[in-house]
Every structure is written in C-alpha cells, then in structure tokens.
Amino acid sequence: MKKRHLFILLLALTAAGVFSGYTYTFNRMVRDRFQGRLWELPAQVYARPMEIYPGMVLYPGRFEKELALMGYRKETGRETPDTPGTYLRKGDQFTLFCRPFDFGDEKRSQRLTKILIKGNKVVRVKSSGRERNTERLDPVLVGMFYPSSMEDRRLITLDQTPDLLKKTIVAVEDRNFYTHYGIDPKSIFRAMAVNLKNRRLSQGASTLTQQLAKNFFLTPEKTLGRKINEAFMAAALEFQFSKEEILEAYLNEVYLGQDGKRAIHGFGLASDFYFGKPIHRLLPHETALLVGMLKGPSAFNPRRYPERAKTRRNTVLAMMAEQGLISPSLLETSRAATLGVIKKPALALSPFPYYLDLVKKRLLTTYREEDLRTMGLRIFTPLDPQVQLGAEQGLTEFLQGGSRRLEAGIVVTSRASNEIQALIGGKDFRYMGFNRAVDAIRPIGSLAKPAVFLTALMQPEKYTPVTPLSDAAITYKNPDDGSLWKPGNFDNRFHGTVPLYRALVRSYNASTVRLGLSLGLDAVSRTFGRLGHTPPSPALPSHLLGSFSMSPVQVAQVYHTLASGGFHTPARAIRTVYTPGGIRLQQYPLTIEQRFDPGPVFLLNKILQAAVTQGTGKSLKRWDTRNLGIAGKTGTTNDLRDSWFAGFSGNRLAVVWLGRDDNRPAGLTGATGALQVFGRIMAKLPNTRLNLAPPETVEWGIIDPGTGDLTGRDCGNGIAVPFIKGSKPAETTPCPQKQKVKSATEVKNRPRYLGDWLKELFK
Amino acid sequence: MKHPALILLLLFFLASCAPKQVSTVPRSHLPPENIPQIGTGSPGAAPPAQKPVRLAALETLIKKAKTQLDRNRPEAAFTTLERALSVDGQDPEIWHLMARVRFLQGRYSQALSLAKKSNTLAWNRPELKEKNSQLIDEARKGLERDE
Numbered sequence: 005m006k007k008r009h010l011f012i013l014l015l016a017l018t019a020a021g022v023f024s025g026y027t028y029t030f031n032r033m034v035r036d037r038f039q040g041r042l043w044e045l046p047a048q049v050y051a052r053p054m055e056i057y058p059g060m061v062l063y064p065g066r067f068e069k070e071l072a073l074m075g076y077r078k079e080t081g082r083e084t085p086d087t088p089g090t091y092l093r094k095g096d097q098f099t100l101f102c103r104p105f106d107f108g109d110e111k112r113s114q115r116l117t118k119i120l121i122k123g124n125k126v127v128r129v130k131s132s133g134r135e136r137n138t139e140r141l142d143p144v145l146v147g148m149f150y151p152s153s154m155e156d157r158r159l160i161t162l163d164q165t166p167d168l169l170k171k172t173i174v175a176v177e178d179r180n181f182y183t184h185y186g187i188d189p190k191s192i193f194r195a196m197a198v199n200l201k202n203r204r205l206s207q208g209a210s211t212l213t214q215q216l217a218k219n220f221f222l223t224p225e226k227t228l229g230r231k232i233n234e235a236f237m238a239a240a241l242e243f244q245f246s247k248e249e250i251l252e253a254y255l256n257e258v259y260l261g262q263d264g265k266r267a268i269h270g271f272g273l274a275s276d277f278y279f280g281k282p283i284h285r286l287l288p289h290e291t292a293l294l295v296g297m298l299k300g301p302s303a304f305n306p307r308r309y310p311e312r313a314k315t316r317r318n319t320v321l322a323m324m325a326e327q328g329l330i331s332p333s334l335l336e337t338s339r340a341a342t343l344g345v346i347k348k349p350a351l352a353l354s355p356f357p358y359y360l361d362l363v364k365k366r367l368l369t370t371y372r373e374e375d376l377r378t379m380g381l382r383i384f385t386p387l388d389p390q391v392q393l394g395a396e397q398g399l400t401e402f403l404q405g406g407s408r409r410l411e412a413g414i415v416v417t418s419r420a421s422n423e424i425q426a427l428i429g430g431k432d433f434r435y436m437g438f439n440r441a442v443d444a445i446r447p448i449g450s451l452a453k454p455a456v457f458l459t460a461l462m463q464p465e466k467y468t469p470v471t472p473l474s475d476a477a478i479t480y481k482n483p484d485d486g487s488l489w490k491p492g493n494f495d496n497r498f499h500g501t502v503p504l505y506r507a508l509v510r511s512y513n514a515s516t517v518r519l520g521l522s523l524g525l526d527a528v529s530r531t532f533g534r535l536g537h538t539p540p541s542p543a544l545p546s547h548l549l550g551s552f553s554m555s556p557v558q559v560a561q562v563y564h565t566l567a568s569g570g571f572h573t574p575a576r577a578i579r580t581v582y583t584p585g586g587i588r589l590q591q592y593p594l595t596i597e598q599r600f601d602p603g604p605v606f607l608l609n610k611i612l613q614a615a616v617t618q619g620t621g622k623s624l625k626r627w628d629t630r631n632l633g634i635a636g637k638t639g640t641t642n643d644l645r646d647s648w649f650a651g652f653s654g655n656r657l658a659v660v661w662l663g664r665d666d667n668r669p670a671g672l673t674g675a676t677g678a679l680q681v682f683g684r685i686m687a688k689l690p691n692t693r694l695n696l697a698p699p700e701t702v703e704w705g706i707i708d709p710g711t712g713d714l715t716g717r718d719c720g721n722g723i724a725v726p727f728i729k730g731s732k733p734a735e736t737t738p739c740p741q742k743q744k745v746k747s748a749t750e751v752k753n754r755p756r757y758l759g760d761w762l763k764e765l766f767k
Numbered sequence: 768m769k770h771p772a773l774i775l776l777l778l779f780f781l782a783s784c785a786p787k788q789v790s791t792v793p794r795s796h797l798p799p800e801n802i803p804q805i806g807t808g809s810p811g812a813a814p815p816a817q818k819p820v821r822l823a824a825l826e827t828l829i830k831k832a833k834t835q836l837d838r839n840r841p842e843a844a845f846t847t848l849e850r851a852l853s854v855d856g857q858d859p860e861i862w863h864l865m866a867r868v869r870f871l872q873g874r875y876s877q878a879l880s881l882a883k884k885s886n887t888l889a890w891n892r893p894e895l896k897e898k899n900s901q902l903i904d905e906a907r908k909g910l911e912r913d914e
Contacts, residue, residue, distance in 0.1 A: 055853060057824030109846055138824035138854075420856020421849065469805070505805065569887050571880065579849075593845055594852075594865070596880045602887050613806025633807050655856055692857075697890055702796045724802040729795075 030240040045380030045584065046148040049363055051356075051387040052425075052579075053107060056119060057138040060126050061690035063390075064096045067121070070389045073144045073355055076100065077280075088114045096121040102131075105142035108384060108582050112140070144389050147354030149364060149376050160272040162252045166284055168329060169271065170251065172295045175327045176320055178212040182247055186213045186238035212254050213238040215298075219257050219269075260294065261301040268301075278306065280346040288330050289338035292320040293345075306345045314343060357436030358429030359387050362557075362577045365442065370590060380584040385577055386423035391416050391689055395426045395658075396433050398685035403431055410670055412681065413440030413556040413661040416689075419652055421594050422564045422573040424557075438665070445553040446646045446663060450511045450620075450674065451639035452539075452550030454566065454608060455532040456520045457508045461604040462531075463523075464728035469607055470705075470712050473507050475499040475515035480545050491517050491549060494640070494673075503712030505611045505725070509619035511638065513549055520548035534599045536561040536572055550639065559650055560659045566609060567635075567652040569697075570600030602699035603728045609635050609696050610726055616651065620675050624651075627683030633694040634686070638674030645669050647677030654692035658682055698726060705732045713737035825854050832864055841868045859888040859895055866902050875909035878902060 054070065056062070071078075077090045085092055085101040092099045098119045105112055117139055120128040129136045162170075174181045180188050188211050210218065217237035241250060259267060260274040268277050271294060275283045279290055286294070296316040297304045306313035318339050325335040354360045363385055367376055399412055414428035429439035438444070460467035477498050480489040491513045493499070498514055507515035520528050525543035532539050537558050539547055554562075557575065565572045573596045581590040612635035615621050616628075620638040628634060636651020647662040647670055660678040663670050670677065698704075706722035708715045714736045715722050798804055828851040835844035845868045851861045866881035882899040889895045 052853075055824075055850065057822060057854065059822045059824065060854075109843060137827040418853065418856060420852045568884075571884055580846075591842070591846075593842075594849055595877060596884060597876075598880050598883050610804070610806040617806060635806070695857075697887060698796045698798065699887065700796045704798050706799065706802055722802060724798050724804045726798070726805075 026236050027240070030236045031243060034237070034240040034244050047367075047376050047379065047381040047383055048148050049146045049354075049360055049383045049385060050143040051146050051385060051389050053105075053143040053384075054141040054390075055138060056126055056129055056141065057136075058126050058129060061124055062121055062126050063124050064093075064098075064121050066390055066393055067098070068093065069393055070144060071098075071100070073389055074142060075145070084116065100141070103142050106382075106586060107140065108382070108580055108586070108588065110140075112142075117141075143384070144355075144387075146356050146363075146385065146387060147360040160252075160255055160270065160283060162248055162255070164284065165252075165255055165271070166286065166291070168288060168324075169283060169286065169291050169295070170255075171327070171329050172291055172320065172324055173212070173251075173254070173298070175329065176295050176323055177215070177298055178210075181212050181251075184211060186242035187211060187235050210234070211238060213241050213250055216250060216254050216257060217241060219259060258298060259301060260297055261305060278345050287338075287341075287344070288324070288334060289317060289321065289341045290344055292324060292338065293317040293343065296320040306343050310343055310345075317343070354436075355434065356387060356389075356392060356427075357434065358439050358441060359385070359392070359424075359427045359577070361429070361436055361439050362424070362427055362442055366577050367581075381589065382582040382584065384579045384581075386418070386421075386425060386579055387427075387577075388425040391656075392426040392428075394688035395428055395685045398688050399428060399431060399681055401684055402681045407664075407670070409664050409666070409668075410662060410672075411440060411665055413442075413444045414658065414681070414685070415441050415556050415560045416656060416658045416685070417560055417564060417575055419564075419567050419655050419657050422561075422568070422575045422657075423579075424575055424577045425656075427557075427577075440661065441556045443555060444661065444663075445555050446661060447553050447641045448550040448559060448648060449639040449641040449646060450550055451559060451637055451648050451650055452532070452547065452552075453508060453511065453516050454612065454637055455535060455562075456516055456523065456528050456548055457504065457611065458535075458566075458600070458604060458608045459523050459528050459531040460504065460519055461607045461728075462601070464604075464731035467504060468727050468731050468733070469505040469611060469725050470503045470707055470714070470733065472501045472712065473504050473515040473519055475502050475507060475512045475518075478514050478518055480517070480521070489545060491546075503707075505614060506712070508611050509615045511615075511620045517545060517548050521545065532562070534572075535565045550641070556659045556661045559648070559661075560657060563637075563650045563652065563659065564657055565599060566605060566612070567657050568596075569602050569609075569699075570598060570605040572597045572599045601701070603701040606696060606699055606702060607726050607728070612636060612651075613694070613696070621649070621651070621679055623675055624679055624683045627680075627687040631693070632686070632691050633696075635694060635696075636679075636682070638679055640673040640675075643669045644671050644673060647672040648674050649678035649682045651682055652694065653686060654694045656686070656689065656691055658685060660685075701729055702726045703729045703732060708737065711737065821858070822854060825851055825858065828854065829860065829864070836864070836868060836871070841872050844868050857888055859885045859890075859892060862888065863895055863899055863902075866899070866906075870902060870906055870909070873909070875906040875913065878906040879910070882906065 079090045088101050088103040100117045102115050104114045115132045118130040129139050214234045217234050256270040261268040304313045304316045321338050324330045416426040427441045429441045493513050529543040539552050578592050616634050632653045634651050634653050639648030650659045660681045662677040704724050705714050707725050714733050832844045832847040848865050862885035866878045870878035882902045886899045
C-alpha cells in the first residue's frame with residue numbers, strides 16, 4: 005500500500021476512534037447524570053403546618069404575616085375567595101381558600117376554611133361548611149437547598165403544560181424538533197452562512213436538544229469547539245430519551261431570568277415569577293412573552309426593558325398566528341394587551357435563613373451534600389413562624405436605640421418535645437451571616453451554677469434548700485502552679501452564712517465555689533454531662549462559675565433537661581423527610597430518657613423560679629404580666645462581655661445570648677440585657693403558666709425567709725419550701741412574735757379534717 | 768343537752784357539709800394551702816379534683832391516635848400524639864399513649880421513660896398512674912428478656 009493511502013487510513017481510523025470515544029463519553033455522561041431524573045431538584049424545607057383549633061391563642065396581625073409567607077394573596081371586594089392560595093379578611097374573620105397539600109402523613113385537597121378570632125383567641129373553625137375541632141394549613145416554605153449554581157425549579161410535567169405553550173416553543177425555537185436527530189443541519193448551514201457574512205458567531209442554530217445540553221453541563225461560551233461538544237451531547241440526549249422527555253426537560257430547565265442571586269429556570273417558575281400564576285392559566289400574550297424571552301432573558305426582561313419585551317412578544321405572536329396557533333382576531337387583541345407582568349414577588353431566598361442553616365447542618369450528618377441538593381426531598385421541620393416572628397419583634401424592640409455593635413443568638417423550643425420553634429442567629433434576620441445561635445461559642449458564666457446546686461440537692465442527707473452555706477471570701481490555691489484564685493461576688497461583698505437557695509437565687513460566687521469544691525469538681529462535671537453537655541476536661545474550679553464556652557443551642561439542651569423534670573430529649577430541627585414521590589425516607593420522632601430523679605430537679609426548679617421572682621431575674625416582672633411563674637437563670641461573664649438568660653414557662657423554653665462579635669465588653673449584665681430580651685419575647689408569645697408538679701418523694705416545710713430556719717405554720721411570714729422526704733430539718737425555730745395574730749387568710753381557712761372543722765365550729 | 772339523738776343527727780348533718788377527702792390520692796407531697804411558696808410567691812394550688820376540661824382539638828387528636836393504634840399503625844399514632852403534644856404538652860394521657868406505642872413496637876427503653884414521664888404529670892389521676900406502673904413493669908420485663 006502506498007504511504008499516502010496508509011496515512012489516510014490511519015487518519016480515518018484515528019478520527020473514527022476519536023469520534024467513538026467522544027460518543028461513548030457523552031452517552032455515558034448523559035446516562036450517569038440523569039439516572040432516574042433529568043434535572044437537579046433542590047430539597048424543599050417546610051415550617052410546621054399551622055394547627056388551628058378553637059381555644060388556641062392567635063394574633064390576627066401575625067397570622068396574616070404567616071399567610072403572606074405561605075404565599076397566600078389577599079383579596080378584596082368579594083364575598084368568598086375563588087382561587088386556591090387566596091384569602092379574605094373581615095375584621096378578625098378570615099376566609100381562606102386552602103391549597104391542596106401533601107403533609108406526608110395525609111393528603112388534603114383544596115377547601116374553603118373560615119376562621120373566627122375574638123380577643124386573640126380562635127373561637128370557630130369551619131372547613132367545607134363543617135365545624136372543625138382542628139384544621140391544618142399548608143406550611144410556609146422556609147427555603148430550598150439549591151444546587152451550587154443557586155438554581156430553583158417549579159416542576160411541571162408535559163400533561164400539565166398547555167398545548168399552546170408547547171407548540172409555540174417548537175414553532176419559535178426549533179421548528180423541526182420532532183424530526184431531527186438532535187442537530188438540524190439545514191439550520192446549521194443557514195446559521196453558518198449568516199455568521200460568515202457578519203464575521204462573527206451571532207446566529208444560533210440550536211435545537212431544543214442543543215439548548216438543553218448547553219444549559220445542563222457547560223459554561224456559556226460561543227466557540228466552535230463548544231458547538232461540537234453540544235452536538236455530541238445533543239445526539240446522546242436524543243439517543244437516550246424520547247422527544248417528549250426532552251421537551252419536558254427543556255420546559256423545566258431553560259433559563260428565563262434572574263432574581264438577585266436566584267436564577268429562574270423553567271416555565272413553571274417563570275410563570276409564577278412574572279405573572280403570579282400557574283402555567284395553565286397563562287393567556288396567549290403571556291405565553292408569547294415567556295417564549296420570546298428564551299432568546300435573551302436579560303435583554304428582553306419585561307421589568308427592565310418593557311418596550312423591547314413588548315416588541316419581541318408581538319413578533320412571537322405573529323409567528324404563532326402564522327403557524328395557525330392563534331386566530332387573527334386573537335392576534336389583534338393580544339398585540340394590544342399590556343404586558344401584564346406583576347411586581348416582583350416579595351419572597352427572595354429564605355425568610356428564615358438561620359433556621360435553614362441549622363436544618364442543613366443537621367441533615368448533612370445523614371445525607372451527602374450532593375444528595376441534599378439534587379434529590380428534591382421534602383423536609384418538614386418544627387419551625388413555628390408565629391414564634392419566630394414574635395422572637396424577632398422582641399429582639400428588634402430591645403435593640404432600638406442601643407449599641408449598633410450588639411449582636412444576639414436566640415433559640416426557642418417547646419418545653420414538652422424540645423422541638424426548635426425559632427432560631428435567631430443575628431439581628432439581621434433575613435441575611436444569613438454567622439449563625440450565632442448555633443456557632444457562637446461563648447463563656448456561659450452563672451448559667452453553669454444550677455449544675456452545682458443540683459449535684460448538692462441530689463444528696464438530701466447532706467444538702468437541702470435551706471442548708472446554711474458560707475459566702476465568706478474564699479481563696480483557692482492551684483495545686484499545679486501555686487497561683488491563687490479569689491472569686492468575688494458581683495456586688496463586691498461577701499454575705500456571711502446564707503441558706504443554700506439564696507446563694508443560687510442571688511447568684512453568689514463565693515458560696516457556689518465553696519459548695520462545688522465540697523461536692524467535688526468531677527461530680528459537678530458529671531451532673532452537667534447528664535444534663536446534656538460535657539464540660540471540658542479536666543474539671544477546673546473556675547468551671548463552677550461557667551468559665552467554659554457553649555452555644556445558645558447547647559445551653560438550651562441542658563436547660564431543657566431541667567425544664568422537663570429530669571428527662572433528656574434531644575432538641576430537633578427536623579421532623580420528617582420524604583422523597584418527591586411521597587416515600588418517607590427518615591423520621592426524627594421524640595425520644596426521651598430519664599436522667600435524674602424528679603425530686604432534686606423539682607427543688608432546683610423551685611429555686612430557679614425564686615431567682616426570677618426575688619433574685620437576679622426579678623426585673624422580668626416588667627414583662628411577665630400574666631404571672632407565668634417562669635423559672636430561669638441569668639448569666640454574666642467577666643467585664644460584661646456576654647449577657648445570658650435561660651428560662652422556661654409552662655410550654656416554652658428560651659435561651660438568649662447578647663454580646664459583641666469582637667468580644668469587647670457589651671456593657672450588659674444577664675439581667676439588663678438578655679433577660680430583657682427574653683421578657684419581651686415571652687410577652688409576645690402564647691405562654692402557659694409553669695405549674696411544677698411536686699413528685700411524691702417531696703414534702704414541704706415552712707421556713708422563715710429572714711433567718712432561713714424552719715418555723716411553724718402559724719408565724720404568718722413563712723414561705724413553703726420543698727424537701728426530699730426525710731431530709732426536712734427536725735428543729736424548728738419558734739415564731740418571733742409573742743402573740744398569735746389571726747390573719748385574714750386564717751379566718752377564711754377551710755379546715756381539711758372533720759376534727760378541725762368541729763374545732764372551728766365550737767371555738 | 769336535752770335531745771342527744773337530735774344533736775347527733777345535727778352533727779352528722781353538719782359533718783356531711785365538710786369538704787370530702789380524696790382518699791385514694793396521697794397528699795403529703797402537695798404544698799400546704801394558703802402559705803406562699805418559694806418561687807411563685809402565691810399559695811400552693813391544690814390539684815383539680817376532676818380531670819381538667821380538655822380542648823376539643825386534643826380529644827380529636829387523642830381519639831385519632833387511639834384508632835391508629837387499634838388499626839396497628841403505631842408510627843402514625845406516634846406522629847398524631849406528637850401533634851397532640853403541641854396543643855398541650857402537659858397532658859399525661861398523651862405521654863401514656865406514646866409509652867404504649869413504643870411498648871407495642873418492642874422499644875421497651877423508650878416505653879419505660881415515656882411512662883415515667885406520664886407519671887410525673889398525672890397529678891390526680893390514680894387510674895392513669897396505675898396503667899403507667901403496669902406498663903413500666905412490663906417494659907422492665909421486656910428489657911430483661913432482650914438482654
């Protein structure tokens with residue numbers, strides 16, 4: 005064979021090899037990429053579905069805010085709403101046209117629901133004409149995990165898509181769509197000719213398949229090499245998928261504009277974004293506008309360039325008429341119509357980015373980040389927008405007029421289930437910066453003290469709430485380096501001998517340290533660990549005063565074990581995870597473990613209630629107008645750098661941290677800072693009274709608050725204090741008064757026993 | 768005392784006006800009435816004599832959970848009970864039913880803790896406490912069997 009022929013043969017073989025290699029690669033890429041799905045679907049994260057029932061507290065203004073977040077549109081000037089996703093308000097009567105929704109455990113269809121609120125309480129709920137004891141509304145969409153390019157989707161299927169839209173797309177973008185094999189040679193030659201004439205690559209000849217390929221994998225470029233890649237990709241797509249599947253992918257994939265950082269992909273989302281309606285309600289001129297934008301969504305952005313967009317729309321309308329898709333008369337009316345584009349929807353990314361951040365962090369421990377971003381999971385959380393909005397309002401009010409450098413980390417959970425209802429990671433609620441509620445690890449100061457006192461109360465043979473403790477000055481010598489530590493009290497005084505409960509109520513340092521050293525540092529550390537957070541090791545004396553650091557969420561976990569009476573329940577930010585098809589992938593139900601006997605925890609909680617009524621927390625009174633019996637602890641660190649409060653009511657627990665990001669002094673104590681925020685927040689939320697249930701291992705004694713001694717019940721100034729059974733001091737101090745004065749309460753005293761009753765009768 | 772019988776009758780009559788003792792419930796752990804308590808400053812509240820009136824919503828959800836349990840759908844029942852907790856987290860019957868669900872699923876450790884939790888809230892519900900005690904015993908046996 006001649007050398008020349010050999011050379012040509014080799015060249016041909018090489019070309020064939022390259023060609024097959026390319027084909028194989030792209031086919032493989034397409035198959036792998038789209039295993040089971042044609043596009044990346046972000047995971048959707050939902051807040052808790054609102055449970056509405058007669059008797060519940062509901063503030064109409066805040067309810068309306070949640071309706072807005074749910075995407076419900078307010079209507080006026082009619083008797084009943086006529087579209088799902090709309091509502092009317094007449095005074096405090098709401099009429100909702102509820103959207104259909106799949107809650108995971110139940111599917112509800114669309115229905116009319118009437119809710120009547122009186123005095124901030126729901127009095128009546130009616131759905132589909134029937135009175136209801138309880139009704140569930142579709143939840144707020146908190147956010148979505150986007151693929152790395154921040155894309156968003158609203159999935160539509162071919163059968164949901166109006167014929168006119170499908171046909172218009174084909175007519176305008178790819179007339180030979182149904183007959184070509186991915187690339188359309190006629191169009192290519194035409195385009196090449198035009199490009200050669202203009203000496204640049206301006207005319208596209210891309211089929212829908214090529215556009216799809218371009219959108220999926222590759223960065224925007226306009227080179228010849230790119231065109232070749234696209235061609236191979238398109239061919240691979242045509243090989244693997246039917247025309248219908250390709251068209252459906254195109255409908256969901258194609259780029260149609262930008263909303264800040266979020267890209268608008270797909271006609272479903274575009275229809276929503278530009279016209280505020282689903283695709284099946286698009287009018288012909290609206291269809292024309294969207295299809296017209298395919299050529300250049302930025303260039304033909306109807307909000308920025310309305311004239312240009314209108315011209316383009318009318319060009320498309322002409323093409324539609326030319327193809328017989330619309331009648332001449334419809335063409336006329338459509339051309340005359342205004343653009344009809346709505347003002348941009350208020351909802352940008354997530355309204356609650358900090359909560360979203362927590363959910364994602366928690367999910368990452370179970371799923372890979374890739375799966376999270378691509379599988380289209382439906383994630384239901386316990387986020388309660390009513391609580392979240394109330395908490396935000398409370399913080400905002402406190403910060404008004406204050407230092408601009410002050411920041412906050414706040415978490416609110418349910419006392420019963422420890423589900424996280426609200427999370428504030430910073431004072432700028434809508435912008436996800438540093439999530440202080442989860443990631444700000446700060447020294448907790450006096451918040452650590454309850455663990456010391458709980459350890460003591462767990463030894464009733466040695467310590468009761470009235471055991472005298474010495475609050476004299478104390479010097480601790482470090483055995484390792486001989487250095488001396490002299491913890492002072494906040495008021496720079498020492499208080500002599502005080503009953504145990506007072507040392508905690510007034511948050512005295514000296515007596516706490518003495519107590520902690522007697523109990524043993526390891527014992528206190530173990531208690532803290534059982535409460536839900538292991539302090540650093542080795543245990544140091546300064547840990548007794550909270551010299552170690554925690555985040556607000558970690559503090560909430562510890563205080564929840566106290567609030568629940570000694571039971572540990574892990575805090576949750578996720579309830580259930582479903583696939584887009586409705587299969588339950590993962591559930592996170594309530595789990596519980598009894599870690600402490602209820603007796604000592606009850607004693608401690610009573611003392612924490614006293615800390616609020618008489619101790620460092622007493623300025624809470626200003627906000628606690630309903631006398632909720634809140635139990636809690638203030639915390640302040642050195643130089644007033646951190647201001648903490650952790651407390652709970654009958655149904656809610658909240659932890660507030662205030663401080664500066666640069667760790668400079670914030671100038672606030674726990675009482676002047678965090679407690680005030682806590683108070684404002686609780687005043688804005690429906691709370692129930694904290695009625696601590698005395699366990700059967702408890703008995704009561706009456707003590708004289710002045711001396712801390714046990715007295716008889718007739719003294720008239722005593723307070724009832726609980727003790728573990730058998731640990732009540734035997735000795736009583738007689739009443740200070742010589743004569744017994746019958747108080748008004750004694751006269752009203754109803755005797756409990758027949759004997760007493762008779763005595764009263766015959767006195 | 769001219770008519771002792773009459774006086775006795777009168778005494779009996781008057782005695783019947785005295786407040787009744789709820790003898791089945793031990794009371795020594797309850798705070799003394801009319802003495803301000805540490806922490807709250809107000810006198811100890813006597814527990815309500817009868818079961819407090821429940822919100823209709825709660826009754827509906829509890830009933831639904833019981834039905835789901837009867838139809839052998841324990842996980843669905845547990846989800847419904849969690850919904851009930853968000854209405855009233857201190858109702859001991861909800862916690863008791865949760866304990867029963869876990870017991871039926873063989874999750875004895877959870878059943879034990881949930882029943883104990885129910886007991887801490889069953890102020891004045893001796894019949895519920897009894898059910899919880901039974902469940903606790905059975906759960907303990909279950910745990911021993913599992914070991």
